[in-house]
Every structure is written in structure tokens, then in C-alpha cells.
Amino acid sequence: MSSDALSNLLHEERRFPPSDEFAAEAVATSELYDAAAEDRLGFWEDQARALHWETDWEQALDWQPPFAKWFVGGKLNVAVNCVDRHVDAGNGDRVALHWQGDPVDDKRTITYRDLQKLVNQTANALTELGVEAGDPVAVYMPMIPETIATLLACARIGAPHTVVFAGFSADALASRIRDADARVVVTADGQYRRGEAAPLKPNVDDAVAKCPDVRNVLVVRRTGSDVTWNEDRDLWWHEVVDRQPEEHEAQAFDSEHPLFILYTSGTTAKPKGILHTTGGYLTQVAYTHRNVFDLKPESDVYWCAADVGWVTGHSYIVYGPLANGATSVMYEGVPHPGDKDRWWKLIAEHKVSILYTAPTTIRTYMKWGPEPLQEHDLSSLRVLGSVGEPINPEAWMWYREHVGGDKTPIVDTWWQTETGAIMISPLPGVTATKPGSAMRPLPGISAEVVDEEGKPVPNGGGGYLVLTEPWPSMLRGIWGDDERYKETYWSRFEDMYFAGDGAKKDEDGDLWLLGRVDDVMNVSGHRISTTEVESALVSHPKVAEAAVVGANDPTTGQGIVAFVILRGSAAEGETLVKDLRDHVAKEIGPIAKPRQILVVAELPKTRSGKIMRRLLRDVAEHREVGDVTTLADPTVMNLIGEGLDKSKGDEG
Numbered sequence: 001m002s003s004d005a006l007s008n009l010l011h012e013e014r015r016f017p018p019s020d021e022f023a024a025e026a027v028a029t030s031e032l033y034d035a036a037a038e039d040r041l042g043f044w045e046d047q048a049r050a051l052h053w054e055t056d057w058e059q060a061l062d063w064q065p066p067f068a069k070w071f072v073g074g075k076l077n078v079a080v081n082c083v084d085r086h087v088d089a090g091n092g093d094r095v096a097l098h099w100q101g102d103p104v105d106d107k108r109t110i111t112y113r114d115l116q117k118l119v120n121q122t123a124n125a126l127t128e129l130g131v132e133a134g135d136p137v138a139v140y141m142p143m144i145p146e147t148i149a150t151l152l153a154c155a156r157i158g159a160p161h162t163v164v165f166a167g168f169s170a171d172a173l174a175s176r177i178r179d180a181d182a183r184v185v186v187t188a189d190g191q192y193r194r195g196e197a198a199p200l201k202p203n204v205d206d207a208v209a210k211c212p213d214v215r216n217v218l219v220v221r222r223t224g225s226d227v228t229w230n231e232d233r234d235l236w237w238h239e240v241v242d243r244q245p246e247e248h249e250a251q252a253f254d255s256e257h258p259l260f261i262l263y264t265s266g267t268t269a270k271p272k273g274i275l276h277t278t279g280g281y282l283t284q285v286a287y288t289h290r291n292v293f294d295l296k297p298e299s300d301v302y303w304c305a306a307d308v309g310w311v312t313g314h315s316y317i318v319y320g321p322l323a324n325g326a327t328s329v330m331y332e333g334v335p336h337p338g339d340k341d342r343w344w345k346l347i348a349e350h351k352v353s354i355l356y357t358a359p360t361t362i363r364t365y366m367k368w369g370p371e372p373l374q375e376h377d378l379s380s381l382r383v384l385g386s387v388g389e390p391i392n393p394e395a396w397m398w399y400r401e402h403v404g405g406d407k408t409p410i411v412d413t414w415w416q417t418e419t420g421a422i423m424i425s426p427l428p429g430v431t432a433t434k435p436g437s438a439m440r441p442l443p444g445i446s447a448e449v450v451d452e453e454g455k456p457v458p459n460g461g462g463g464y465l466v467l468t469e470p471w472p473s474m475l476r477g478i479w480g481d482d483e484r485y486k487e488t489y490w491s492r493f494e495d496m497y498f499a500g501d502g503a504k505k506d507e508d509g510d511l512w513l514l515g516r517v518d519d520v521m522n523v524s525g526h527r528i529s530t531t532e533v534e535s536a537l538v539s540h541p542k543v544a545e546a547a548v549v550g551a552n553d554p555t556t557g558q559g560i561v562a563f564v565i566l567r568g569s570a571a572e573g574e575t576l577v578k579d580l581r582d583h584v585a586k587e588i589g590p591i592a593k594p595r596q597i598l599v600v601a602e603l604p605k606t607r608s609g610k611i612m613r614r615l616l617r618d619v620a621e622h623r624e625v626g627d628v629t630t631l632a633d634p635t636v637m638n639l640i641g642e643g644l645d646k647s648k649g650d651e652g
């Protein structure tokens with residue numbers, strides 16, 4: 001038994017009952033389960049009524065498997081829901097964002113009224129640039145308020161945005177701009193990370209050189225670094241947006257109008273453009289944000305420490321919290337060893353009451369030790385969330401004890417880019433939690449664990465996680481590729497959404513997520529495809545063949561380990577491994593850099609030529625290599641073992 005499995009067993013018996021602090025709403029919240037069980041669609045209609053609709057829907061759901069339409073015929077404007085209605089309700093002076101830049105002195109406080117002006121001006125600017133409803137806009141930006149304004153401005157005018165995480169390479173940006181057919185790109189000259197300014201505009205210049213249809217690049221001045229300028233194409237934000245009128249008449253869009261496309265890695269080298277639409281998406285992000293975090297918009301200060309470039313940022317930095325009129329902290333930087341107590345200072349300064357982050361961050365702080373936390377008053381925290389990867393019980397316990405003062409509930413939230421919003425999670429005040437378990441599907445959500453044949457497994461059994469009913473914030477498809485949508489999610493089991501995750505049901509029927517069952521790795525909560533890294537490696541002139549696996553990593557969850565065969569003539573020069581890592585960073589982005597690259601003479605293949613990644617994972621995780629009898633040439637593994645010995649010291 002692996003040590004992980006053992007510690008899961010040890011912790012399975014531990015339970016943390018809901019604390020009294022949540023008692024006031026506990027009954028009402030727990031009634032959500034009954035209401036949803038009784039009338040699922042009626043339940044979702046009730047949730048949708050929490051939004052402001054210009055025109056009511058005629059039908060809750062039109063389900064033509066696997067294509068769903070929610071709140072059919074309804075019309076609404078997302079930006080009006082996230083901003084204007086709060087101002088109209090008299091909450092214009094409420095803080096929407098406590099923004100903190102990476103440089104300590106960079107701070108801005110943005111009220112809902114300020115945000116309204118900024119969004120309106122940005123919407124007017126985009127309109128001036130010729131952006132119309134239905135025109136995709138690419139966004140490649142740092143964690144600054146203008147980024148949120150850009151997303152909301154796009155939503156306001158019905159232009160679907162496609163955000164590309166600013167850590168992705170120029171090539172990755174270019175392929176997404178082309179696939180989405182965006183004609184306008186919004187970016188910044190640079191961003192601050194780990195105390196340093198890093199350029200962004202040069203990446204956009206390189207990307208746009210490969211995208212002839214891009215007509216404008218709108219650039220926020222963030223770092224003041226030198227940029228090359230194309231007079232016909234490039235525009236400064238402060239010259240175009242600042243002079244726009246502060247009023248903007250919003251139009252309501254169809255419930256199924258595209259809201260955004262967000263690219264995510266699948267099992268092939270080409271990322272998938274996940275399409276989300278308007279009414280169902282906003283309904284579910286608002287509902288989950290309110291209930292999973294027990295949000296009190298008047299008094300809570302909420303901080304989701306993700307990046308807007310990922311779905312967590314879309315749903316739980318932008319749309320969920322703003323739809324609910326919440327006050328949020330937005331932080332430009334990331335934790336790093338040079339600044340171990342920055343986070344805790346921020347929490348104390350703003351009296352953050354709800355924190356949402358990823359297990360990898362918690363494990364990083366565990367590694368650094370609790371001292372930086374102990375110097376700060378974290379007593380404002382009352383709910384802690386986890387997302388992005390399975391949280392190991394040790395990290396869960398550490399989170400609760402050291403961050404949550406041994407009292408805060410932890411909500412481990414399972415969901416995906418495709419699901420748009422949280423699907424499986426405890427509810428504070430209602431659920432007795434178990435360290436490491438995401439517990440139960442939320443009210444209104446139907447999930448199951450099934451075996452190879454698609455039959456539900458009994459309690460105590462393991463299998464594949466599936467979703468058995470459509471949900472409002474589900475993806476509406478893969479941009480431009482309905483076939484791939486059907487094939488990827490709906491062909492493995494009949495009439496069930498295949499999530500790609502393994503899961504088990506414990507004796508109580510509670511869910512434990514076990515990680516991906518496909519060729520997708522999860523590195524620091526980011527989804528990276530083995531095939532994508534392999535194809536980046538083989539695009540290097542010295543590489544003939546490559547195989548990539550995700551190996552257990554104590555901090556990042558998984559680490560990328562690559563096995564490469566060099567081309568006949570390529571000598572294994574001094575800098576080869578570094579060159580290859582840099583090459584992957586250039587092709588995809590630094591997050592995809594392999595932790596370790598092993599040069600090998602052969603790869604383990606079956607007689608039909610399929611690479612046996614299982615065996616490579618054994619090597620990468622320093623385990624005894626498993627059954628090799630199906631290999632075409634079982635001696636190959638000995639050669640790889642030698643390669644491993646040679647590469648010692650190269651890890652990290």
C-alpha cells in the first residue's frame with residue numbers, strides 16, 4: 001500500500017462536525033439538498049432568480065444530449081448583474097476590490113461605483129475599436145483591476161473573451177488567438193512577479209506576428225518598461241480608455257450567448273477551447289460562491305488567490321464574487337521564498353474572512369514552516385477553500401490548524417474548466433468533513449463513481465467519476481469542434497459526462513478524488529497534457545522521440561519527467577538538458593518545463609508500438625519497475641535504469 005493510501009485510511013475515520021458559528025443558516029442550507037432532490041430543475045430556476053433578468057426564460061432546460069441549453073429564451077447582461085445592480089441597490093460605495101500589487105506600495109481600492117465607471121469606459125473603448133457582440137477578444141494580462149474591467153466590458157457588449165494565462169509563451173498565445181479568431185488583444189507592457197518586472201508586450205508582438213487578422217492591441221502601462229510600438233495596431237489603454245464616457249447602455253443577451261472561451265489541455269497536443277455561455281454559467285457560479293463559502297456580502301472579505309488566467313479566476317475572482325456583490329482582495333504576486341509572510345500580512349491587513357487556494361500553495365507553506373503565519377493575526381478567517389488537485393490529508397490538517405486556527409471549516413471543491421463552477425464540495429455548517437475528501441455533490445448536481453461498464457460502484461469501491469445530469473454551468477462544447485466534444489466527454493459512457501478523474505466512494509458514500517486517469521498531468525493545480533510536452537520536445541532538432549509522465553511530487557502534486565531519445569547524430573552536449581527545458585518553456589510556457597529530463601536509448605513499447613508510460617512512471621517515482629512481460633523488448637528497462645543513474649543530481 002502506498003503511504004498516501006495508508007494515510008487516507010488513517011484519516012478516513014476523522015470527522016470535523018460543523019461548528020456552531022454556522023448554525024443560524026445551517027437548516028436553510030441543508031434544505032437546499034431536499035429542494036434539489038425533489039425538483040431539480042425548479043431548484044435551478046430558483047437559483048437563476050437570484051440574478052437580474054431582462055426577459056424571463058420560457059424553459060429551464062433543453063437537453064439534446066450532449067447539448068444543453070439552460071433558461072431558454074431568457075435575456076440578461078452579465079456586467080449589469082456583476083456591477084450595475086449593486087450600485088442601483090445602494091451599494092456603490094462598497095469595496096469590490098482591495099487590489100494589492102506585487103510591489104508593496106502599489107495598492108488600489110475600487111468600489112462598485114468605481115468599477116462601474118471603469119467597465120463602462122472599457123466597453124466604450126472596445127466598441128470604438130470595432131468590437132461587436134459575438135467577436136472574440138483575447139486577453140493576456142497581469143493580475144490588475146483593468147483585467148477584471150476588460151472581462152466585464154467584453155461581457156457587457158457580448159464579445160466572448162478568451163483569456164490566456166500571462167505565463168504562457170508567445171506560441172501558445174498565437175495558437176489560441178488563431179483558434180478563437182480574436183481580432184483584438186488586450187495586454188500590458190509587463191507585470192510584476194517575485195519582486196521583479198517581467199515583460200508581456202514582446203510576447204504579444206511575437207504572437208501577433210503569426211496572427212494576421214489581429215487589428216488592434218490595447219496595452220495597459222503597468223511596469224513602464226520600454227516596448228516596441230506598431231503605430232497602426234497598438235494603442236495605449238490610458239490614451240483610449242481614459243477619455244471614454246463613463247456611461248454605457250447595456251443590452252441584454254440571450255441566456256445561451258457565448259460568454260467566454262478558455263483553453264485547457266486535453267490528451268492531444270492541441271488545447272481545447274472550452275465554451276461557456278451566459279445565464280446558466282452565471283447562475284451556478286453565483287450560487288456556488290454564495291453557498292460553498294457561506295458568503296455574507298455585507299461583511300465578508302473574500303480572497304481567491306488564483307490567477308484570472310485559469311478557470312478558478314474566471315469563476316471565483318471575477319464572476320461569482322461580483323455577481324454576489326462581494327468584497328474581494330486581488331493580489332498580483334505569488335508566494336515565493338523571498339517573501340514568506342506577504343500573504344499573511346495581506347489577510348491581517350484586510351481582515352480576510354474567506355480564503356480560496358490550491359493544495360500546492362499549502363504544501364509550499366508547510367515546507368517553509370508555520371513561523372511566518374504566527375506573526376500575523378489570522379483570526380478573521382472563517383472559511384478555507386481548496387481547489388485544483390486532490391488535497392492530501394496532511395495538507396488539509398495543516399491548513400485547518402495553522403491557517404484556520406483549528407476552527408475553520410475546509411471546503412475541498414472539485415470541479416473543472418469544463419464544469420464552469422464547483423460541483424462537489426462540503427457546505428460549511430452542514431457537512432461534517434473528512435480531511436482529504438471532497439464529500440458530496442452540491443445540491444442540484446448529480447455525480448457518480450462507475451466501473452469500466454458504467455455501473456455505479458458500491459460504497460467502498462473505486463472507479464471513474466461521472467456526472468449523470470446536465471448542470472447550468474456545463475461547457476456548451478469545444479470551440480469549433482463538436483465531434484471532439486462528443487468524443488472526449490460523452491463517448492466513454494452512455495449519456496454520462498466523463499470527467500477524466502478517478503474517484504472512490506468510502507463506506508459512507510463520500511467521495512475521494514484520486515487524480516486523472518488520462519494522459520493529463522496536474523502540476524501545481526495546472527492541467528498539462530503529456531502529449532503537448534512530448535510534441536514540444538520532439539519539435540527540438542536534437543530530439544527523435546519523447547515520452548512524458550507525471551511523477552508524484554511532494555510540493556507540486558505531480559512533476560513533469562521526460563524521457564527523450566536523441567537523433568542519431570546529436571551529441572549529448574553539456575547544456576542539452578537545459579536547452580530542452582528552455583525549449584519547452586518557449587513552446588508552451590515555463591509551467592510546462594520538465595522537472596527532469598532523461599536521455600535514453602530506447603523507450604518501453606508494447607509489440608503494437610504503444611509507449612508503456614506506467615513503467616516510465618515507476619522509474620520516475622524511483623519504484624521497482626512493474627510487469628514488463630508485454631514489452632516488445634523487456635531489456636529496454638535496464639537501459640533506462642542506467643540512464644537514470646547517469647542523470648542523478650539533475651533533478652529539481
Ligand code: WT7
Binds near residue numbers: 500
Ligand atoms: C482537474 C481540472 C477546478 C479549477 C482548477 C483546475 C483536478 C480540481 C480538485 C479537487 C481533486 C481536483 C481534477 C480535475 N481537480 N479540483 N478539489 N480534488 N482533484 O481546473 O485545470 O480544468 O483541472 O483538476 O483532476 O479534473 P482544470
